[in-house]
Amino acid sequence: MNKHLRGSIFSQASYIGAHLPMNVTTLPKPPRVGLVSLGCPKNLVDSERIMTKLRAEGYDMSPDYAGADVVLVNTCGFLDSAKEESLEAIGEAIAENGRVVVTGCMGKEAEVIRERFPNVLAITGAHQYEEVVAAVHEAAPPIPSPFIDLVPEAGLKLTPRHYSYLKISEGCNHRCAFCIIPHLRGDLVSRRPDAILREAEKLIAAGTRELLVISQDTSAYGVDIRHKAWPWKGEEVRAHMTDLSRELGKLGAWVRLHYVYPYPHVDNIMPLMAEGLVLPYLDIPFQHASPSVLRAMRRPANDAKVLQRIRSWREQVPDLAIRSSFVVGFPGETDEDVAYLLAWLEEAQLDRVGAFKFEPVEGAPATSMDDQVPEDIKQERFEKVMALSARISAEKLQRKVGSMIDVLIDAVDEETGGATGRSKADAPEIDGEVHLRDAGELKPGDIVSVQVEDADEHDLFGVPA
Numbered sequence: 318m319n320k321h322l323r324g325s326i327f328s329q330a331s332y333i334g335a336h337l338p339m340n341v342t343t344l345p346k347p348p349r350v351g352l353v354s355l356g357c358p359k360n361l362v363d364s365e366r367i368m369t370k371l372r373a374e375g376y377d378m379s380p381d382y383a384g385a386d387v388v389l390v391n392t393c394g395f396l397d398s399a400k401e402e403s404l405e406a407i408g409e410a411i412a413e414n415g416r417v418v419v420t421g422c423m424g425k426e427a428e429v430i431r432e433r434f435p436n437v438l439a440i441t442g443a444h445q446y447e448e449v450v451a452a453v454h455e456a457a458p459p460i461p462s463p464f465i466d467l468v469p470e471a472g473l474k475l476t477p478r479h480y481s482y483l484k485i486s487e488g489c490n491h492r493c494a495f496c497i498i499p500h501l502r503g504d505l506v507s508r509r510p511d512a513i514l515r516e517a518e519k520l521i522a523a524g525t526r527e528l529l530v531i532s533q534d535t536s537a538y539g540v541d542i543r544h545k546a547w548p549w550k551g552e553e554v555r556a557h558m559t560d561l562s563r564e565l566g567k568l569g570a571w572v573r574l575h576y577v578y579p580y581p582h583v584d585n586i587m588p589l590m591a592e593g594l595v596l597p598y599l600d601i602p603f604q605h606a607s608p609s610v611l612r613a614m615r616r617p618a619n620d621a622k623v624l625q626r627i628r629s630w631r632e633q634v635p636d637l638a639i640r641s642s643f644v645v646g647f648p649g650e651t652d653e654d655v656a657y658l659l660a661w662l663e664e665a666q667l668d669r670v671g672a673f674k675f676e677p678v679e680g681a682p683a684t685s686m687d688d689q690v691p692e693d694i695k696q697e698r699f700e701k702v703m704a705l706s707a708r709i710s711a712e713k714l715q716r717k718v719g720s721m722i723d724v725l726i727d728a729v730d731e732e733t734g735g736a737t738g739r740s741k742a743d744a745p746e747i748d749g750e751v752h753l754r755d756a757g758e759l760k761p762g763d764i765v766s767v768q769v770e771d772a773d774e775h776d777l778f779g780v781p782a
């Protein structure tokens with residue numbers, strides 16, 4: 318008799334469609350996963366999430382060891398006795414089936430597991446759904462089926478096919494005084510670089526021409542997993558912004574980096590931009606320039622030498638576009654702080670600037686700070702920053718008139734024969750656009766060479782060359 322899995326939540330499962338009508342198409346037999354779920358209800362919910370994902374991908378569940386192509390053991394490590402039970406469960410799964418993936422709390426003690434069971438196929442920690450599912454894919458690859466695969470391989474997208482956001486981490490280790498994101502989303506949790514690169518490959522295969530790398534703090538990517546390296550295409554890639562950017566760049570799409578804090582290692586991205594692997598574009602949310610406001614805001618990478626670094630970046634990458642956002646009216650901000658900010662902006666010559674008036678958010682420390690700035694003063698300061706940035710932007714765009722630039726087409730108007738797109742200096746939604754005439758034969762996703770004919774404060778106007 319087949320031995321049932323201990324703690325299995327599928328041993329009583331009955332399957333819909335057990336009695337199929339005659340003459341139906343015979344589908345290939347899907348791979349089967351056995352699950353041993355130990356520990357508390359939180360672990361059980363994790364097991365449910367993993368199994369829901371695997372079922373949606375066409376995997377079947379096996380109530381016994383013998384029928385499983387791979388056995389997943391979701392462990393508990395809360396007490397020594399729970400650890401021992403987890404190790405016993407792994408041992409039983411190895412003895413009865415042999416192909417075992419371990420996940421859950423004991424994933425933190427991978428060396429203990431490996432020492433006792435060197436044949437375990439993969440070990441991942443609690444809540445690492447993506448990693449567990451990737452390990453199951455490797456152990457028992459899913460069978461592609463047009464009857465099951467309602468979701469395209471690249472996933473469902475809310476953006477147009479030709480550009481895609483690529484999230485590399487969740488959460489944030491900083492505690493800026495105006496922000497509640499760490500409270501809502503927790504500390505930094507970075508994705509594995511190989512999982513990100515696989516996702517990027519799928520997106521590109523499905524038509525993406527531009528990858529927009531996003532996170533709360535892109536420069537901090539991998540800090541939480543100590544920049545661990547994973548195998549990728551016969552080599553190793555570290556969970557580090559520089560390595561990830563380089564590998565993404567090799568995939569052939571435009572790679573645009575958002576939410577980059579100016580830590581020293583951002584300097585290492587410049588050679589990648591100079592080589593053309595990463596777009597000459599940096600989205601750095603400076604938020605202010607005055608040292609006292611930045612201190613009060615508790616901003617990360619609050620480096621007084623940032624202007625010097627911007628100069629040095631531009632020497633290496635002359636067409637580097639920098640976009641940033643600034644908050645005016647933060648509690649305690651004085652007229653001198655605003656004058657400092659305006660002088661700084663004049664010096665920094667940023668390409669794109671978004672300004673915001675400070676808004677108190679429930680739960681953020683800044684909300685209860687003394688010296689809140691009255692709304693009319695906030696408005697005045699906001700207008701000063703916007704007027705200055707509009708002037709700088711207009712001057713910089715004017716200098717592009719007469720030049721040739723690459724433009725990624727976003728939309729074509731068949732009636733007028735015009736098209737709208739973006740240059741390497743423009744991210745979708747937040748930056749300017751390039752408006753083209755005589756471009757009716759183009760289609761969204763095309764990248765074309767454009768002669769710039771005119772410019773205003775935010776946009777360029779031109780014609781395909």
Ligand code: SF4
Nearest residue numbers: 489491493496498533
């Ligand atoms: S504003 Fe500060 S705390 Fe909030 S997500 Fe950004 S870096 Fe983290």
